[in-house]
Amino acid sequence: MSEDARTSGPSDEEIRAAARIAGDHRVSDEPAAGDAPPAGAERGRLANRPAMDFWSVLYGRRTTRRFDKQRPVPRELVLELLDAALIAPTSCNLQMWDFIVVDDPEQREQLGRLSLQVLSTPVTIFVTYGKEFSEEGHANVQSAAAAMMQMSNAAHVLGIGTFWINQLGPRDQVGRILGVPPDREVIAGLAVGWPDPYPTKAPRRRPFEHVVHWNHYGGTAIPTSPRPDDWTLEQIRDYQQARVLNGNRYNKSRPWELAGALAAAERLAPRNTDGVPGDDAPRWLDVLPVHGLFTGAMARHHRDHRWSVLDLTLDVAAFAAKRCPTQVQAEAYAYEPLSDTPGAMQGLPAGTFSVITCRHRLESLPAAERPLLLATLHDLLAPGGKLLLQFTSRRSFHGIADWMHARRGGPGGVEYVLAPDPNLGPYEAVRPGEVERLVKQAGFRIAERIHEDVVPGTDEVGFRTRNMGGAKAGLLRAAVAVGRVLAAIPGMAALFARERTLILERGR
Numbered sequence: 001m002s003e004d005a006r007t008s009g010p011s012d013e014e015i016r017a018a019a020r021i022a023g024d025h026r027v028s029d030e031p032a033a034g035d036a037p038p039a040g041a042e043r044g045r046l047a048n049r050p051a052m053d054f055w056s057v058l059y060g061r062r063t064t065r066r067f068d069k070q071r072p073v074p075r076e077l078v079l080e081l082l083d084a085a086l087i088a089p090t091s092c093n094l095q096m097w098d099f100i101v102v103d104d105p106e107q108r109e110q111l112g113r114l115s116l117q118v119l120s121t122p123v124t125i126f127v128t129y130g131k132e133f134s135e136e137g138h139a140n141v142q143s144a145a146a147a148m149m150q151m152s153n154a155a156h157v158l159g160i161g162t163f164w165i166n167q168l169g170p171r172d173q174v175g176r177i178l179g180v181p182p183d184r185e186v187i188a189g190l191a192v193g194w195p196d197p198y199p200t201k202a203p204r205r206r207p208f209e210h211v212v213h214w215n216h217y218g219g220t221a222i223p224t225s226p227r228p229d230d231w232t233l234e235q236i237r238d239y240q241q242a243r244v245l246n247g248n249r250y251n252k253s254r255p256w257e258l259a260g261a262l263a264a265a266e267r268l269a270p271r272n273t274d275g276v277p278g279d280d281a282p283r284w285l286d287v288l289p290v291h292g293l294f295t296g297a298m299a300r301h302h303r304d305h306r307w308s309v310l311d312l313t314l315d316v317a318a319f320a321a322k323r324c325p326t327q328v329q330a331e332a333y334a335y336e337p338l339s340d341t342p343g344a345m346q347g348l349p350a351g352t353f354s355v356i357t358c359r360h361r362l363e364s365l366p367a368a369e370r371p372l373l374l375a376t377l378h379d380l381l382a383p384g385g386k387l388l389l390q391f392t393s394r395r396s397f398h399g400i401a402d403w404m405h406a407r408r409g410g411p412g413g414v415e416y417v418l419a420p421d422p423n424l425g426p427y428e429a430v431r432p433g434e435v436e437r438l439v440k441q442a443g444f445r446i447a448e449r450i451h452e453d454v455v456p457g458t459d460e461v462g463f464r465t466r467n468m469g470g471a472k473a474g475l476l477r478a479a480v481a482v483g484r485v486l487a488a489i490p491g492m493a494a495l496f497a498r499e500r501t502l503i504l505e506r507g508r
């Protein structure tokens with residue numbers, strides 16, 4: 001399961017059915033009367049507790065997201081987790097926490113409507129803390145987090161899987177459903193269930209040398225700014241590596257983005273879903289695709305090409321290349337332009353690729369890096385080949401949405417950037433005139449210009465208004481309808497289209 005929001009939710013009946021599962025889980029070996037825990041198990045500490053070496057727990061615990069939903073979690077075991085929580089440190093040992101264990105179908109249904117994540121396991125433990133206590137340095141949140149961690153580790157020893165739920169939905173509504181007094185804050189939930197299977201893949205973490213400092217901060221921090229000019233290429237590398245390799249949060253494409261990628265690919269070559277490329281097949285390079293979601297989809301539709309992926313690090317390129325079908329022979333390359341020969345690339349001879357796609361990546365590179373990337377792609381393109389360069393125009397509704405997003409004053413960091421692929425780094429729409437100047441400078445000839453999306457499509461409008469109130473959503477939909485009429489006026493698309501595609505050929 002991803003931490004991302006879903007495009008379309010399950011039906012009421014599906015939510016009710018998922019919530020009902022927990023009915024069977026409100027059990028102990030000896031069914032308890034009412035909601036009380038069984039006698040003798042008030043605080044956990046079963047006689048036959050399993051034991052595990054500390055370091056095995058430390059390195060072996062994993063966030064679990066696949067569960068055996070039919071297998072009950074007895075309350076005795078939940079009490080073991082709570083026992084581990086209560087021994088956690090708290091600021092000033094104040095212990096201003098309360099733990100609300102939810103395993104009742106009706107409660108689950110209500111909470112599941114706010115966050116589907118609650119329905120992934122039969123039991124969720126909500127950790128609350130006194131709002132006014134230990135506020136300095138967020139010590140209240142720190143104390144609650146310590147308890148969360150103790151429970152996660154204890155669960156691991158018991159063979160139980162957990163995942164930490166921050167995305168619970170509006171906290172005030174969660175608090176009301178749980179009956180939490182207004183001076184208590186719901187900090188997080190711990191989803192608890194039997195893993196199916198328990199993940200064993202070692203987690204990737206950012207390297208020591210990037211994050212550990214002795215005595216004084218000595219590095220360059222990863223910025224929170226969504227503007228690429230506030231980042232160095234090295235920082236973008238580091239960030240994307242962390243993002244993609246440490247769990248690949250962005251693992252679902254939105255339907256209109258996928259359709260856009262496939263349509264773009266078909267502008268360059270006819271669809272071929274059953275070919276097997278020979279050694280002399282034309283080569284296709286996808287540039288900086290990061291998670292590679294669309295690379296995989298495009299490669300499946302163009303199996304008569306040999307596919308390659310170029311990204312900022314070899315690890316990330318290999319991650320994307322793995323998403324391609326095996327028969328297209330996808331290869332991975334790291335972007336390492338030779339500093340003494342602008343445009344030439346380490347390990348890739350000039351003129352290698354008949355087709356190159358670079359979709360929405362100029363927007364995520366510092367402006368100073370863009371000319372070199374384009375010069376490199378010019379060098380890699382075979383004579384007679386085509387490069388498809390897609391970008392978001394600043395002079396479009398995207399620019400307006402960006403402005404409104406900034407004005408709303410909500411979270412404005414790089415995680416919340418308005419981009420086709422959120423969470424992958426900085427992103428800033430670009431000016432069409434500037435892109436044309438850059439591509440000409442790199443030596444390309446513009447063979448075709450395509451202007452799309454003066455207003456967003458129906459799918460996208462539905463997605464973006466899904467959490468808005470009725471009046472606001474209605475207003476936005478009306479604005480889009482008016483925009484659609486205006487978009488039909490000749491010349492409007494050339495001026496205000498968001499999605500710009502240039503088909504480029506070698507000019508020299």
Ligand SMILES: Cc1cc2nc3c(=O)[nH]c(=O)nc-3n(C[C@H](O)[C@H](O)[C@H](O)COP(=O)(O)O)c2cc1C
Pocket residue numbers: 001002003061062063064065117163164165166167168203246247
């Ligand atoms: C504060 C915090 C909030 C988190 N929120 C969620 C969440 O809402 N949903 C989810 O599936 N995982 C959530 N996680 C789990 C992380 O995604 C997970 O810990 C991370 O990918 C590292 O994987 P690991 O725990 O297996 O090492 C959260 C973790 C923390 C510490």
